Amino acid sequence: MLGKDYPNQDCSIARTLEVVGERWTLLIVRDAFYGVRRFGDFRDHLDIPRAVLADRLERLVQEDVMARRPDPEHAGRHLYELTPSGRELWPVLRAMLAWGGHHRSPNSRLFHHADCDTRLDEDGRCATCGTTPPPQDIVMVRRRGRGAGRDDPVTVALRTPHRLLEPLET
Amino acid sequence: MLGKDYPNQDCSIARTLEVVGERWTLLIVRDAFYGVRRFGDFRDHLDIPRAVLADRLERLVQEDVMARRPDPEHAGRHLYELTPSGRELWPVLRAMLAWGGHHRSPNSRLFHHADCDTRLDEDGRCATCGTTPPPQDIVMVRRRGRGAGRDDPVTVALRTPHRLLEPLET
DNA sequence: CGGTGGGGTTCAATAAACGAACTCGAAAAC
């Protein structure tokens, strides 16, 4: 965008949008919640131009939403992971998930409370225990009969139930 | 953005971002919650180029987030108002408000439950009655000692407590 | 009936996104 910020807006929403409001950014954060950590996995799953992905990851690291560290299994490569402040973006994604699910098309993935095996409602609450579990206690499962579409390694790996923030093996 | 959509993403978040993910769009929706309805008021409050504002409003109308109707007080002009589906974007804005308030800077406006006069927590819940009031039951007030910054008519009108979705008199 | 003012549209310039080609470094193959 021409100027990524909103300098004259005295508003926390504007501050948030300055961090995650650019094209692709929230989908990168979403994938990070799904366990994606490698440059190439983001790229394969999002069909995003390399240069844009590199730019967005760098900015997310600058803004303390993600952290970059060396990949212990592959010298010279990196892993990108959500920081504590990045993990607090889950409510933003959950709200968008609910709106898009209501007003556009139902999501192809469902979210269950790991402890109770109960499907979470749209506010992220578990009807069984009454709590709103944090991402690491949420298991994502594929909705029956959905999710054929893509065949990149990330999409394939996400066909089996997967706990949020758990590193994805591709 | 180059291509406003994410055609290969089978995901409700991507669907939502296709509607409200472009630059300025969520700030326009925010202002609509604050009671802004006229082209010029959006313009004055956001410092947004006219052409972009016209484009965004048209798209929001197409997408059934806002509705455009003739302004009964001014022939030839229009009022832009949130539709029921647009009003359901409030949780998205509330989540961004909470994140930006925590991790960037506290918001200059606070939100109270009109019935209980209790400040809402960051999930939008009222500690007094335990409900999560809808936008039309929320009163926005200025945080003490904040909000000097701008002096456009909208900012001035919002200095006094104001119920969300209530048309703003400028 | 000429002026004013709000609400848009048009236009040229700038910036961002795109995708293909390129570079670099580490490991694997030979």
Add this chain to the structure above:
DNA sequence: GTTTTCGAGTTCGTTTATTGAACCCCACCG
């Protein structure tokens, strides 16, 4: 030990979006 391969970025020319200024149109005012 040399070459090949591969993932991870960077560079670059092209396409598209954003910007701000200029312009147009309509309704009302004097």
